[in-house]
Amino acid sequence: MFKGLFKLFFGLIRLAFFLLLFVVIFHTWVIRQVLTFSLSYQLGADVSIQRVKMDWKNTGFEVQDIEIGNPYSFPRGTLANIPLVIVSVDLPGIREGIFRLKAVGINLRELQVMNVSQKGLNILALKPLQKSNEERGASSQEAVRTKGKKYMPEVMIDELIFSIGDISYLDASGPSLKQNRYRAGIQGATYYNIRGTQDVIAILVGEALKKMGFSYLQSQLKKFQSNSVSSGAKKGGLLNQVMAALGENSPF
Numbered sequence: 001m002f003k004g005l006f007k008l009f010f011g012l013i014r015l016a017f018f019l020l021l022f023v024v025i026f027h028t029w030v031i032r033q034v035l036t037f038s039l040s041y042q043l044g045a046d047v048s049i050q051r052v053k054m055d056w057k058n059t060g061f062e063v064q065d066i067e068i069g070n071p072y073s074f075p076r077g078t079l080a081n082i083p084l085v086i087v088s089v090d091l092p093g094i095r096e097g098i099f100r101l102k103a104v105g106i107n108l109r110e111l112q113v114m115n116v117s118q119k120g121l122n123i124l125a126l127k128p129l130q131k132s133n134e135e136r137g138a139s140s141q142e143a144v145r146t147k148g149k150k151y152m153p154e155v156m157i158d159e160l161i162f163s164i165g166d167i168s169y170l171d172a173s174g175p176s177l178k179q180n181r182y183r184a185g186i187q188g189a190t191y192y193n194i195r196g197t198q199d200v201i202a203i204l205v206g207e208a209l210k211k212m213g214f215s216y217l218q219s220q221l222k223k224f225q226s227n228s229v230s231s232g233a234k235k236g237g238l239l240n241q242v243m244a245a246l247g248e249n250s251p252f
Contacts, residue, residue, distance in 0.1 A: 028052040031061060042197045044127030045069045045079060060088035060102075071125040074114065079122055081110045090158075099155045104200075106162040111184075111208050117173045123205050128198035157194040160203065163187040167208055184211045 032052045040047040050065035066082040086105035114122040123129075164186040171178040184207075191203055 028054060035063060042127060045071045059091055062086050070122050073125055074116060074119060074122045078112055080108060082108050101157045103159045104157050108164045110165055111167045113167060113169045115171045115173045126201055128201040155196045160191045160194045160200060162189055164208060167212060169212060182211055
């Protein structure tokens with residue numbers, strides 16, 4: 001009898017915990033604050049978000065009007081203008097310690113690339129593309145890091161769909177400023193089975209640099225290229241809705 005009561009009691013506590021987690025996750029103000037601070041920390045740059053809109057049907061949300069600044073080691077300025085990001089969350093996966101996103105759609109309207117003397121390209125100074133001193137540190141530090149990751153939810157993305165509009169390039173590494181502008185024309189590029197912010201940034205930066213004629217990250221991108229499909233590929237369900245939304249808000 002007592003055993004059954006204990007099971008019922010802990011079952012109710014567990015249910016209350018996940019209901020509370022659900023409310024916290026799907027409160028727009030909380031989402032906006034968490035995303036702002038999280039992205040700023042992960043990218044090593046200032047991030048501002050204007051609005052978050054819920055999408056109850058797909059257990060997800062829309063993030064509107066995101067602006068990413070230059071990495072902190074560069075002059076102040078805008079690096080990326082993203083009018084829309086669509087996210088669909090897999091709630092059952094959270095209970096298993098995996099923060100799984102069923103789909104993420106990104107409309108990157110404009111990317112402002114800057115080349116500064118003794119610093120290089122601003123997009124390559126983003127935190128996910130840098131090897132930190134801690135990663136080069138002692139094995140004991142690495143052991144602590146690995147142990148800590150065990151208690152942090154792993155972020156996985158089933159489908160990443162993105163569009164990239166214009167790319168402006170300012171070369172301030174020489175005696176005179178040089179400017180150029182590229183029409184990326186990327187719409188509906190799709191990748192599957194992405195792990196975390198680092199992979200997303202590597203894909204977006206790599207695709208942009210290829211449009212600019214740079215070959216950086218080409219070898220790193222090979223593992224993703226086999227999963228890429230063109231915007232004309234067959235799509236359905238939520239992916240179709242994401243593409244439709246990106247199309248409505250796209251500058252192309």
